[in-house]
Amino acid sequence: MNNLPFAKITPRVAAELASIVGERNLIYADSERLQAYSHDEAAHCPPALPEAVLKPGSAAEIAAIMRLANREHIAVTPRGAGSGLSGGAVPIHGGIVLDCARMSKILEIDRENLTVTVEPGVITSEINDALRPFNLFYAGYPMSLETCMIGGNVAENAGGGKAVKYGVTGRYVLGLEIVTPTGEIVELGGKLVKDVSGLNLLQLMVGSEGILAVFTKIILKLLPLPKANVDLLCLFDSVEKAIAVVPRIITVGGIIPTAIEFIDKLAFSTACEYLNESLPCGSSEAMLLITVDGADQEQVEKQYDVIGEQCLAAGASAVYVADNKANSERIWRIRRSIAEAFKVFSPNQSLEDIVVPIAAIPAMSKAISDISQKYGVLIPCYGHAGDGNLHATPVMPPEWGLPQWERVLPAILHDLYQACKALGGRISGEHGIGHKRKQYLAETVDPGFLNMMRSIKTALDPNGILNPGKIFD
Amino acid sequence: MNILVLIKQVPESQATRMDESTGTIVREAANSVINPLDLHALECALILREQSDTTVNLDCLSMGPPAAVSVLKEAIALGADQGYLLSDRKFAGSDTWCTARTLAAAIAKIGSYDLILCGERATDGETGQTGPALAAMLDLPVLTYASAISRSAGGWRVRRMLEDGYETVETTGPAVVCVLKEASVPRLPTLAGKRRARAASCRVIDAAELGIDPADTGLNASPTRVVSIFRPNHLKHSERLSALDPAGVERAVEKIIAIFRQKGVL
Numbered sequence: 001m002n003n004l005p006f007a008k009i010t011p012r013v014a015a016e017l018a019s020i021v022g023e024r025n026l027i028y029a030d031s032e033r034l035q036a037y038s039h040d041e042a043a044h045c046p047p048a049l050p051e052a053v054l055k056p057g058s059a060a061e062i063a064a065i066m067r068l069a070n071r072e073h074i075a076v077t078p079r080g081a082g083s084g085l086s087g088g089a090v091p092i093h094g095g096i097v098l099d100c101a102r103m104s105k106i107l108e109i110d111r112e113n114l115t116v117t118v119e120p121g122v123i124t125s126e127i128n129d130a131l132r133p134f135n136l137f138y139a140g141y142p143m144s145l146e147t148c149m150i151g152g153n154v155a156e157n158a159g160g161g162k163a164v165k166y167g168v169t170g171r172y173v174l175g176l177e178i179v180t181p182t183g184e185i186v187e188l189g190g191k192l193v194k195d196v197s198g199l200n201l202l203q204l205m206v207g208s209e210g211i212l213a214v215f216t217k218i219i220l221k222l223l224p225l226p227k228a229n230v231d232l233l234c235l236f237d238s239v240e241k242a243i244a245v246v247p248r249i250i251t252v253g254g255i256i257p258t259a260i261e262f263i264d265k266l267a268f269s270t271a272c273e274y275l276n277e278s279l280p281c282g283s284s285e286a287m288l289l290i291t292v293d294g295a296d297q298e299q300v301e302k303q304y305d306v307i308g309e310q311c312l313a314a315g316a317s318a319v320y321v322a323d324n325k326a327n328s329e330r331i332w333r334i335r336r337s338i339a340e341a342f343k344v345f346s347p348n349q350s351l352e353d354i355v356v357p358i359a360a361i362p363a364m365s366k367a368i369s370d371i372s373q374k375y376g377v378l379i380p381c382y383g384h385a386g387d388g389n390l391h392a393t394p395v396m397p398p399e400w401g402l403p404q405w406e407r408v409l410p411a412i413l414h415d416l417y418q419a420c421k422a423l424g425g426r427i428s429g430e431h432g433i434g435h436k437r438k439q440y441l442a443e444t445v446d447p448g449f450l451n452m453m454r455s456i457k458t459a460l461d462p463n464g465i466l467n468p469g470k471i472f473d
Numbered sequence: 474m475n476i477l478v479l480i481k482q483v484p485e486s487q488a489t490r491m492d493e494s495t496g497t498i499v500r501e502a503a504n505s506v507i508n509p510l511d512l513h514a515l516e517c518a519l520i521l522r523e524q525s526d527t528t529v530n531l532d533c534l535s536m537g538p539p540a541a542v543s544v545l546k547e548a549i550a551l552g553a554d555q556g557y558l559l560s561d562r563k564f565a566g567s568d569t570w571c572t573a574r575t576l577a578a579a580i581a582k583i584g585s586y587d588l589i590l591c592g593e594r595a596t597d598g599e600t601g602q603t604g605p606a607l608a609a610m611l612d613l614p615v616l617t618y619a620s621a622i623s624r625s626a627g628g629w630r631v632r633r634m635l636e637d638g639y640e641t642v643e644t645t646g647p648a649v650v651c652v653l654k655e656a657s658v659p660r661l662p663t664l665a666g667k668r669r670a671r672a673a674s675c676r677v678i679d680a681a682e683l684g685i686d687p688a689d690t691g692l693n694a695s696p697t698r699v700v701s702i703f704r705p706n707h708l709k710h711s712e713r714l715s716a717l718d719p720a721g722v723e724r725a726v727e728k729i730i731a732i733f734r735q736k737g738v739l
Contacts, residue, residue: 233661278658301671308664320661321550324506325485327661 006075006093006465009051013072017054017096020064025055025102037079037097038090041144044350044409045087045436050077050097057102059177059185059216066214067183069096069465077467078210080120080152083144085351086434088156088209092469098214100151106130107217113191114222115174120151120215127220137225139166142430143336151215157207159430161259161335162291164386166223168430170206175219178205181212181461191219204456209432210467212460226293228300229258233320233331234311235284239264242286243361245314246385249290253306259291260386261335262361267342267380271334274341279334284317288385289335338382339393348396348405350413354420355429358388367419368392375412389429392416417444433471441472475530475584476518479576479591479604480548481508482541507544509654510592512551516657517622517650518590519552525624530554532584536564536575542675549670550662556675557583563680566692569598573606574694578685579678580611588629589649593618601651608649616642620655 014028027033038047056062069076075095104121124145127138142160159168175189189202236242265285292303308319322328356364372379383390394412396405417427421444433441485504522529533548535541536559545556594601608615621632628644714725733739
């Protein structure tokens with residue numbers, strides 16, 4: 001890769017960029033407005049100011065921007081809603097931020113082929129709002145679905161709460177129109193269920209964190225909308241018991257729930273206190289929040305009966321059933337409020353995203369508790385038990401100063417990631433590596449894997465200008 | 474001891490629409506749920522039963538279409554023993570007075586109760602009249618705006634949340650108590666409760682069995698009518714003060730103090 005320092009955006013280049021996207025879609029030399037593009041939602045990722053923000057309206061404009069950026073050797077960082085949790089949209093080398101927000105149209109709902117074609121700047125939850133009248137739905141369900149954009153979901157291969165049954169974003173991406181780092185517009189895939197005509201570059205793009213291409217059109221696969229769903233809140237007196245039941249629901253019960261969320265006592269009680277919620281958790285050490293969905297109430301009832309039985313047989317002390325909106329919202333609000341609740345306790349925390357084989361969750365949970373004790377730092381743990389993806393979140397003790405926290409946090413993360421690696425896990429399940437976890441990725445994966453990724457990057461982006469400094473060096 | 478909780482079935486949707494021409498709720502296909510305040514009443518009853526040394530029989534009574542059995546079953550899932558549903562086309566269109574009259578006739582028929590609990594009002598009609606009207610027809614004391622309830626010697630001790638403070642009242646015998654959400658935090662139904670409810674059958678009582686004269690129930694017997702509904706004009710006025718620097722904060726505070734003085738708050 002080209003290691004030359006990136007060029008600055010001169011007023012001459014800025015004028016040329018303005019001629020591509022239009023004056024009103026360029027922010028340049030206005031540090032107050034540029035500030036908003038200097039960070040995403042990842043704490044502990046130093047912000048960096050872009051030199052210019054461009055809001056293109058078409059693939060052709062993006063292609064022209066990429067050609068210019070290659071010619072001038074200017075860094076380009078694509079950005080969706082800025083809700084990412086890995087610093088992926090932070091322009092660490094300055095240059096251009098490509099804001100996709102203007103490309104926010106749902107282009108086509110194809111009921112014959114069960115697909116929807118969207119632009120990258122569509123807010124994820126709006127896709128399902130548009131599909132509901134047709135009794136169809138898109139199964140992606142990141143926890144930030146009301147603010148994040150579908151382009152970012154594809155770039156991060158977002159997971160979320162329904163991955164156990166429905167899988168992650170990539171499963172639903174049938175086709176992409178991309179702009180390559182050198183400024184070519186290329187179509188990958190299409191409205192096809194099967195396609196082995198050439199290498200699977202479509203899925204190479206999914207989860208590429210904006211370093212291989214800019215997405216300009218996305219074709220997503222749709223499913224029939226489930227008509228009924230029920231949530232179970234199951235309390236256990238040990239983490240082991242809670243986790244042991246997860247594979248049994250699938251293997252013995254013969255049911256794949258929509259979601260199996262794990263919440264430890266610390267996360268549960270902190271969120272409950274924050275919400276002024278008094279659900280009795282008593283002496284429970286762990287909770288599972290299990291969702292089932294189906295075509296009708298009867299089918300869902302059968303499913304939750306079986307799952308509830310499995311939980312009780314595995315030693316659950318209580319199984320609560322939420323089968324209306326108010327009760328469902330009451331328990332999901334707890335799950336969704338955990339991060340916010342800990343921010344009130346201490347604003348400095350590092351939301352982690354480790355993923356381990358599901359059978360290794362109890363061992364990982366034990367390791368997290370050991371690390372917590374070793375450093376004297378609370379590490380609430382919650383996440384997607386059904387797929388082994390745990391959001392262990394070291395929280396700065398309020399009595400510590402920031403310098404102490406910044407000194408100790410890397411050691412905590414190092415221990416956490418090494419424990420995860422030892423159990424056959426990886427450091428990120430759905431948030432991505434971005435800038436935040438780059439140094440740790442190199443420590444936890446095969447060097448051969450890093451080399452292959454570098455080769456691919458160099459082949460597609462010979463000048464190394466697209467989202468430089470992310471995932472690997 | 475016998476406790477009765479009155480349960481109303483209301484539309485689940487928060488975006489309930491009113492038909493401005495008929496003055497009734499557009500029920501559409503919205504799922505029905507237990508009126509939220511009735512859940513608090515039921516929770517109070519469940520707690521009183523848990524705290525009691527003697528056996529407490531906890532019944533629920535509702536009036537509505539046959540589908541309202543689902544809210545009684547939900548009450549059973551939460552711990553109620555028996556559900557009674559008053560259901561007959563002849564009851565349809567009853568206003569609060571007629572509803573109270575029909576409920577009173579049913580209560581006289583199904584049993585004698587030491588305590589009758591209901592939510593302070595329902596989220597659909599928002600009148601808060603049925604509980605007190607029922608108490609009048611049963612010739613029982615009524616305690617509205619209850620924020621806490623416990624046993625007293627021979628009766629009930631109720632804390633009422635009023636505009637200017639709390640009032641604690643004791644009864645010497647049975648009473649009708651209309652509870653606020655402050656009175657309790659509803660529990661969630663358990664799997665075992667859900668199964669019990671599925672197996673349970675609620676008793677459905679029609680006008681004939683109740684022995685109520687059709688002229689005394691339903692729309693035609695109702696002395697009140699909703700003649701028109703409209704969106705009220707909000708009379709609240711607000712003023713926003715912004716402050717960009719410490720001097721601005723100072724000015725804003727002065728202004729707020731001046732407003733408070735002018736309104737007689739300070």
